[in-house]
Amino acid sequence: PDLFEAPDYYNIDDLLSEEHKLIRDAARAWVKRDVSPIIEEAAQNAEFPKSIIPGLAEIGAFGPYIPEQYGGAGLDQISYGLIMQEIERGDSGVRSTASVQSSLVMYPIWKYGNEAQRNKYLPKLATGEWMGSFGLTEPDHGSNPAGMVTNYKDKGDHYLLNGAKLWISNSPFCDVAVVWAKNEEGRIHGLIVERGMEGFSTPETHNKWSLRASATGELIFQDVKVPKENLLPNKSGLGAPLGCLDSARYGIAWGAIGAAMDCYDTALRYSKERIQFGKPIGAFQLQQKKLAEMITEITKAQLLALRLGQLKNDDKATSAQISMAKRNNVDMAIKIAREARQMLGGMGITGEYPIMRHMMNLESVITYEGTHDIHLLITGLDVTGLNAFK
Ligand code: TGC
Ligand code: FAD
Secondary structure, three states: OOOOOOOOOOOHHHHOOHHHHHHHHHHHHHHHHHHHHHHHHHHHOOOOOHHHHHHHHHOOOOOOOOOHHHOOOOOOHHHHHHHHHHHHHHOHHHHHHHHHHHHHHHHHHHHHOOHHHHHHHHHHHHHOOOOEEEEOOEOOEOOOHHHOOOEEEEOOOEEEEEEEEEEEEOHHHOOEEEEEEEOOOOOEEEEEEEOOOOOEEOOEOOOOOOOOOOOEEEEEEEEEEEEHHHEOOOOOOOHHHHHHHHHHHHHHHHHHHHHHHHHHHHHHHHHHHOEEOOEEHHHOHHHHHHHHHHHHHHHHHHHHHHHHHHHHHOOOOOHHHHHHHHHHHHHHHHHHHHHHHHHOHHHHHOOOOOHHHHHHHHHHHOOOOOOHHHHHHHHHHHHHOOOOOO
8 A cells, every 4th residue: 555645534635726736745755755765764863864955945845835036935825734744744853844944944034034135045045055943942941932041232233142042953054043032122133143153053962862853953152243134124022933933833733744644544554464363453443443533633633724724825823723733733643643653562663664753753843833731821821811921
């Protein structure tokens, strides 16, 4: 059987346009050909497979919805979601690289940057010639980024940037970093920091058990002179980075479905082939319960993501709606990964099958871009009007 035969229990394909399906199928074929054969070894070796960067650019994964005049693919939000789904079917770490490049680096330059910044950075980011990272989280400020201490001072002809960011995807190899820092009045702004600027370093974080095929590291700024033209002029305040997160979280809501589908597909096939007590394990009621619940949860997640995509296309999706989908769909995926892993017995813990890798990856996905509990509190705030964060 085709390892990439995706479940579509509610004929959701009928709700997609021909263009959506073409884009999805191109991404699916590329992941199958260029990602799946190499990703297990990359994860085992804790290496980001740089060789896939041109392929990611080719399937439109770098700036799917950024206008074509800036090198983006000019697609709608559902296409963006479908591309993320297919990439994360391969590996959450590869999807992370695409999420960061598109929603956390290209998006703020496009939305908050000026024309010169758009023209300078976006085309090179779209082709993957330049890779970007996004620095919001700090050692002492994760869920509460408003407390950040990274700061810059106006020195007349340049800004002087000091501070440190931790847990930054792509940092070890990024060419540019969109960095969030406070000015002398304590207002948050975005700055584009380029590799090679004196005092800027990007040490890698080692020994992760999760997202091993993605490079994670720090961004350290020691009296970095940042040219004034590198400040993103069109939005400031915490709402600026949170606006980027809305876009990335939306992509993750789709991406998680890809990881879940891969676990489900794998467990379903295995359950028909593996014989115990004289019959396929898929014939036992307990195993069927697991599979039936998996396909139910995947179907619900698909409908949630698709409806959210329609709202996003109409520019009507609220941040709280995005939080709900990110939280639900990642939680769905990690639970499916855990159940699917058990269904494979001892084989489930090996790299022969993708499930354990997805399961470990999803521990990062349920933590980054707002933890599971933070998204719950965002929903709680939305429905009660009472703010648990303050
Ligand atoms: P709060 O007072 O609620 O809001 C401050 C300002 O921001 C506005 N706002 C938003 N704007 C756009 N999108 C959103 N989702 C927004 N949420 C809030 C808000 O209207 C306000 O604007 P203004 O004009 O009134 O100033 O802020 P708070 O300090 O109480 O914090 C709220 C909270 C906890 C929800 C927020 O801080 C949060 O989401 N924390 C989680 C942090 C997080 O998600 N970090 C992610 C780091 S990046 C990452 O993980 C990348 S991994 C990528 C990968 O590899 O794929
Ligand atoms: P903390 O904020 O210290 O949270 C610890 C625990 O306390 C969590 O369970 C949390 O839910 C809980 N908690 C916190 N506040 C509350 C509250 N008010 N009520 C109830 N519970 C609460 N960041 C970036 O900026 N850029 C990146 O590219 C990036 N990539 C990442 C890649 C990986 C692999 C990982 C693991 C993280 C990445 N992050 C990135 C950071 C990520 O966004 C943070 O880890 C996340 O926001 C949580 O912050 P923290 O780790 O400091 O945990």
